[in-house]
Amino acid sequence: MVPFEKLAALLAKQPNKLVFSRPLHEDLPRNLVLQKIEKGKAPYQAVRQFEKKVFHTPVWDLVAYVREALPLWRELHVFGEEDYSALLSKGNVVSLKKLPKQSKAVAVAHNREKNRLIAEGDDLPIFVKLGIFTKEGKVVAAKQEKFRQINRYLELLMDVLKEYKPGDSLRVADYGCGKSYLSFAVYYYLTVKRGLKVDLVGVDLKEDVMEECNRLAQEYGYEGMRFVCANIRDYKPEAPIDLVISLHACDVATDYVLDGAIRQGVKHIFAAPCCQHELAKTLDGALMPMMMRHGIVRERLAALATDSLRVAVLETHDYSVDIVEFVDLADSPKNLLIRAVKHTQSVGFKQARQAEIDSLVALCGKKPTLLRLLEE
Ligand SMILES: C[S@@+](CC[C@H](N)C(=O)[O-])C[C@H]1O[C@@H](n2cnc3c(N)ncnc32)[C@H](O)[C@@H]1O
Incomplete structure (x- = not known):
């Protein structure tokens, strides 16, 4: 003691x-x-x-x-x-x-912070309104994590959007956008700093929040932004989307995002999942009893299994996919980001992934939401 x-x-x-x-x-x-x-x-x-x-x-x-x-x-x-x-x-x-001194990865992350894509002092009045910047353009202390999260998400996004040149058009959907910090940041960065023509739709269940976001977009002159109150599961975009982003859409809402994006053949998908509970209820204890015994291990295993399944499903639908940690674990335990880009995969590769999916379904005894949605 x-x-x-x-x-x-x-x-x-x-x-x-x-x-x-x-x-x-x-x-x-x-x-x-x-x-x-x-x-x-x-x-x-x-x-x-x-x-x-x-x-x-x-x-x-x-x-x-x-x-x-x-x-x-x-x-x-x-x-x-x-x-x-x-x-x-x-x-x-x-x-x-x-604990041991900062790992190399954390030190690199700190250096990265100095070169943020959206930086303190940027002329971004909407960030003042959203409570991320003070009137003097400094990051509000309580919003440091959110600010880092948004910047890191943006950085990873820009890695794959290098092909877009000033004047190019890009249609973006942010699913489960909530107060839309990320939508406003992405729109600002792509239009003001990168010179793209962006049409961005944010979708969320919360009607009052979507109304407020529409009002803010209008007030701050973000003409290419609009917000829709809808369930992601039912939402059908008016025109083809080039990039789907989603930050912590709760539980199976990430599956709604992936299902829609796969069906529409969206080129780039960036989804950071959140609180997946589905597989925790169905994973078969008999096969891995020692990992099923403790609630916290079971939850984490189920979350990782869910994300691995999502990756494999995307791959069987001709996407090239990776999973990265987009923020430090100390900032948020929900720090995984699934990045997918449309890419034709070979038949043999897809068959191998399908076999892996089938064995996970056998282990669970029930088809997870994403698979069921794609069969509908
Ligand atoms: C944890 S919040 C994240 C908000 C925002 N993306 C962010 O990171 O600040 C999750 C959001 O997803 C929305 N959401 C959850 N399920 C949804 C669904 N089926 N359709 C639309 N929105 C959904 C919630 O209303 C909530 O605003």
């Missing part, structure tokens, strides 16, 4: 971020993030993300807050000048380990 004072001494150094994970109760969020606020009234804020809602609460006394939260979680990560990982049990700190 580690005395609480050891942890308190780390907190006294004012770390940038703390992440509680592996909750002990079902009604808790998946994790609890305590984020340092540079110019806020309170020195920290707590961020609790439930399925569709995020709650922010000011934290005035970090040590007291952490002491109170300890009994509800199994793990705590502290990110500061040095990073630590703590195992918790019944409100006690069981172990406290210093």
Whole structure:
């Protein structure tokens, strides 16, 4: 057992971020993030993300807050000048380990941040309105992660859009766009910084949010943008789409995105999935009992199996696909991005992928959503 004072001494150094994970109760969020606020009234804020809602609460006394939260979680990560990982049990700190120095990948990511495609100071008033930039053009502390996420997504996107030259037209759909930070960023970057003619449609279930996004697009003169309230599953674009983007469309909504894009033969697909629960319910425990025993392992295995299946399905439909980590794991556990580009695959390759898909379906005992949708 580690005395609480050891942890308190780390907190006294004012770390940038703390992440509680592996909750002990079902009604808790998946994790609890305590984020340092540079110019806020309170020195920290707590961020609790439930399925569709995020709650922010000011934290005035970090040590007291952490002491109170300890009994509800199994793990705590502290990110500061040095990073630590703590195992918790019944409100006690069981172990406290210093994590190795930044990995090369993280160091590269930090360097990359200095060359962001959308940078502080860019003339982007919509980002002020959306609460990402302050009036002075600085990134709002609580939106740093979102800002990094958007920039990294943009970077990966630009890797594959090099073929487009100023004046070229591009039709984009952002599915599950929500408040549309990503849609506005992509539209701004492609039109203002790259000189393309972009027609972008954002689609989401939330009517009031889509109305507000349409109002903002009009107010800020983004003539090529419009937002539609619809279920991705039923939405039919008016004209062929060249690029589908989707950032954390919940659960099987990513399958709706892929189904539509495959059917329409969309050239580029960029989908970052989110909270896949489907296979967790159906994976057969008898085949991998040791990986099925613990809820968290089962969930992660199911999420990876779902994404692997999505990749294989795309490949059988003549796409070349990869999966990349688009943000650091410390920023978000939902950090995988499926990138697909239309590319004729050989018959033998597709047959081999199909055989893999069939064996996964046999393992699950039930066809996952994407396969069922494509058969409809
Ligand atoms: C986690 S939010 C992500 C929002 C945004 N892409 C972002 O990253 O900030 C997921 C969004 O997907 C939308 N969504 C989920 N299922 C959907 C469906 N079947 N059709 C349309 N939108 C859906 C939700 O309404 C929500 O706004």
